[in-house]
Amino acid sequence: MTAPGARRVLVTGAGGFVGGHLMPRLVAAGYAVTGTSLGRKPAGAPAEVEWRTLDLLEPAGAARLGGGWWAVIHLAANSIPQRHAAAGDALRNVAMTLELLGGLEPCRLLLVSSCHVYSPASRALTEADATRPRGSYGLSKLLCEQAALAFADRLDVRIARPFNHLGVGLDPALVVPSLIRRLREEGETSAPLRMRGRNSVRDFTDVADVIAAYQKLIELDDPGERVFNVASGAPRSIGEVAATLLRVAGRRRPVEFEEVPLSGDDTPILLGDPARLAAATGWRAAEPLEASLAAMWRAAQA
Numbered sequence: 001m002t003a004p005g006a007r008r009v010l011v012t013g014a015g016g017f018v019g020g021h022l023m024p025r026l027v028a029a030g031y032a033v034t035g036t037s038l039g040r041k042p043a044g045a046p047a048e049v050e051w052r053t054l055d056l057l058e059p060a061g062a063a064r065l066g067g068g069w070w071a072v073i074h075l076a077a078n079s080i081p082q083r084h085a086a087a088g089d090a091l092r093n094v095a096m097t098l099e100l101l102g103g104l105e106p107c108r109l110l111l112v113s114s115c116h117v118y119s120p121a122s123r124a125l126t127e128a129d130a131t132r133p134r135g136s137y138g139l140s141k142l143l144c145e146q147a148a149l150a151f152a153d154r155l156d157v158r159i160a161r162p163f164n165h166l167g168v169g170l171d172p173a174l175v176v177p178s179l180i181r182r183l184r185e186e187g188e189t190s191a192p193l194r195m196r197g198r199n200s201v202r203d204f205t206d207v208a209d210v211i212a213a214y215q216k217l218i219e220l221d222d223p224g225e226r227v228f229n230v231a232s233g234a235p236r237s238i239g240e241v242a243a244t245l246l247r248v249a250g251r252r253r254p255v256e257f258e259e260v261p262l263s264g265d266d267t268p269i270l271l272g273d274p275a276r277l278a279a280a281t282g283w284r285a286a287e288p289l290e291a292s293l294a295a296m297w298r299a300a301q302a
Contacts, residue, residue, distance in 0.1 A: 006032040009218070010069045012056065012100060013076030014049075015039050017169050018112070022073065022211045023049050029215065036065065037076065056096040062103030071108040071218040074100060077140075090140035097144040101151045108156045110218050111148045114141040115163040115203070115231070115270055124235075124273040127161070127227045134267065149226065158217050162230040163272045166292040167207030168299040176293070179242060180300045183249050192256045193246070199239045199257045201269045203231045206287035216281040223280060231272025232285035241289070248294045 009026055011019055014035030020042060026033045027046045034050040035041070041051035054061050056076060077093045097111070116138030119130040133139040148157050170177050175197070182193070213230045217223075242255045277283050 006030055007070035008032045008034065008068055010065065010072045011035050012072070012074050012096075013037055014045075014051075015042055016075060017167070017171060018165070018207060018210065019075050020044060020169055021167065021207045022075075022214060025211050025215060031070075056099045057092065062099040065100075065103060067105040069104070069107045071110065072100075072104060073110045073112065073214060073218065075112050076100075077112075077144075078137075090136040090143075093137075093140040094143045094147065097147050101147060101155070104151075104155060106154050106156075108218050109148060109151075109158065110214060111144060111157065111159045112214070113145050113159050113161050114138060115161050115229070115272055117142040117145065117161065118270075120267045120269070122269055124231075124233060124271045125229070126273045127225070127229055127276055145227075152226070157226055158220070158223055159227045160214060160217060160230050161227065161272070162210055162213075163203035163205060163232070163270065165207050165210060166204050166287075166289075166296065168296055170207075170296070175238060176241065176245070176296060177300075179245055180296060183245070183251060184300060188251070190253060192254045193242060195238065195242065195255060195257045196260060197238065197257065197266065198259045198261065198268065199237055200266065201235045201237050201271060202241075203234065203271045204236050204241065204289060204292070205230065205232045205285050206292040209283075209285045209287055213277060213281070213283050216283050217277075220280060225276060225280065228277040228280070229272040229274050230277060231274045233272060233274050234285075234289075235269070235271050236289060241293070244290055245293050245297065248290065248297050 009031045013019055015037030023033055023035055024046050027048050036052045036054055038055055054064055056062055076096055078089055117131045117133055118125045119132040131142055133142055145159050210230055239255050246253055
């Protein structure tokens, strides 16, 4: 049970993948948590979570949230780059953010942005690196960042730029869940595992580590900085991830790539430097890649 007088935390987009993992952590930490999304309260959400079903794009939608928040974690967005095919997809992310910002009273705001705001680079990216998104999803997130900073005179803004996630419940359109689905459907075979995209290098972080970073960011009393990468700092090729998953699944198959970009945001290397977050909070990514993939494989089997 949440303690009387507990600090109130609002999580937008709480019905999504990250929100589903974040709410129990915040409740366990003693916060009074309110979640909001387009749908009903998820069956797995803690009983202590207050739920509000609303659309931030509706007139007065944000106003219905009320005030008195100690912190707001803004997750609500269309967060799959491949699903940003038209300008409207990007504009909705920006419009939701603007509606929320305009309706908030002074509080701590953690805006969850994306690594896709950065210009392509062949090394680990720091928060000081140039931002020049290659696709509309990354552009929408950069515009959301700029909108949040425009409200920094009355909101205590912190911006998280997460890199690739792993964890149970990850969107099935993303590379690891789609790989797991294929392995289960194709069963025991020695045929090559043919990958439609490129053998890109990515920075994968387990969702348990990601939500730990978000909690630490809202708990910082004086961040000093506004923008923080949430990344492991460990480069992993998609081929390495596929090989690890095959080993977890007990399968022996070669991996082949078509080397075709999957979206406008797709880059050969996307790697983050977490040094700023580590210095400010002591956070480090702790969950090993194989353990994350094993948990996802077991959940799929169940």
